[in-house]
Amino acid sequence: MPIQFSQQPGPRERHLQRKYHNSLFPDGNSLDAEQVIQAREQDETELNHFLRYFRDLVQEAVELQPNSESDVILDIKERLDQCYVQCCALPGDHSEIKQAVNKLVQVIMLAVRQGAANDPVALGKLDEEEQARQLHNRLADEVFVADIILPDSPIEQNELVPSLLSESEQAVHTALQLFDAEQLSTIYQEARTLLEDIQQQGHTLPEAQQRLQQIESALANATSQVTLN
Structure with missing residues (x-):
């Protein structure tokens, strides 16, 4: 079907x-x-x-x-x-x-x-x-x-990173506001590792690479804010 x-x-x-x-x-x-x-x-x-x-x-x-x-x-x-x-x-x-x-x-x-x-x-x-x-x-x-x-979100913890890498630029921009610098650092490291693994399997995923750069930029901004404070 x-x-x-x-x-x-x-x-x-x-x-x-x-x-x-x-x-x-x-x-x-x-x-x-x-x-x-x-x-x-x-x-x-x-x-x-x-x-x-x-x-x-x-x-x-x-x-x-x-x-x-x-x-x-x-x-x-x-x-x-x-x-x-x-x-x-x-x-x-x-x-x-x-x-x-x-x-x-x-x-x-x-x-x-x-x-x-x-x-x-x-x-x-x-x-x-x-x-x-x-x-x-x-x-x-x-x-x-x-x-x-959502309290009963269908997005499991181990699916958050691939979900972020799969969404639109605007959706990810909004979603990243939920996380602090420490959380963004973890998300970025997991996202980078995941895309490296995917590349080794022969997938390029240019849009996911753009979301990775977006996460990296959000992390840099959050880190700078922590430093200023």
Whole structure:
């Protein structure tokens, strides 16, 4: 049976698409249609579960009382943030859900800010948290990043480097922002070794070589920042 990938796949099917006939992955040439169908079904099951969970979470947020405990409010806010990342990776277009998450978080944080109105230190921390949340969401809007940071990411630890070498320039640029200088150093060394091994097998992979240079440049920038600090 020939393999046909979805137009808007979920994280599991997308990772199989990333690996398909890709010499950077040891099992890239052994994938079959049944594996793709199974991955697609798992993604659809997760999507349906997510939609039910999100519906219930929205109801919780709507029913929040003005005198609700801060721990309860912040727990809902944290779960909404997790929903943003998850829906970025799930199959289909979920821009409406992302907009709904942002609106609900804004309402929740307005209530939290009102409670901290007389505490400039607390307000400063809230500003920092909001900046971090916005950055996190911008990164998650890149679907490859969403795939990486999912709690149950289909990208295994030993598949991170070949995945980075397989993605587009923009996707890798965004993804590399997840890592510090030490992590980038490890990634670069593993990527260089992998491409050297692949070259010995007779594969050149010019685009992967470009991603390696991109990782090297990100490492140099991160190292210089550490030195300056």
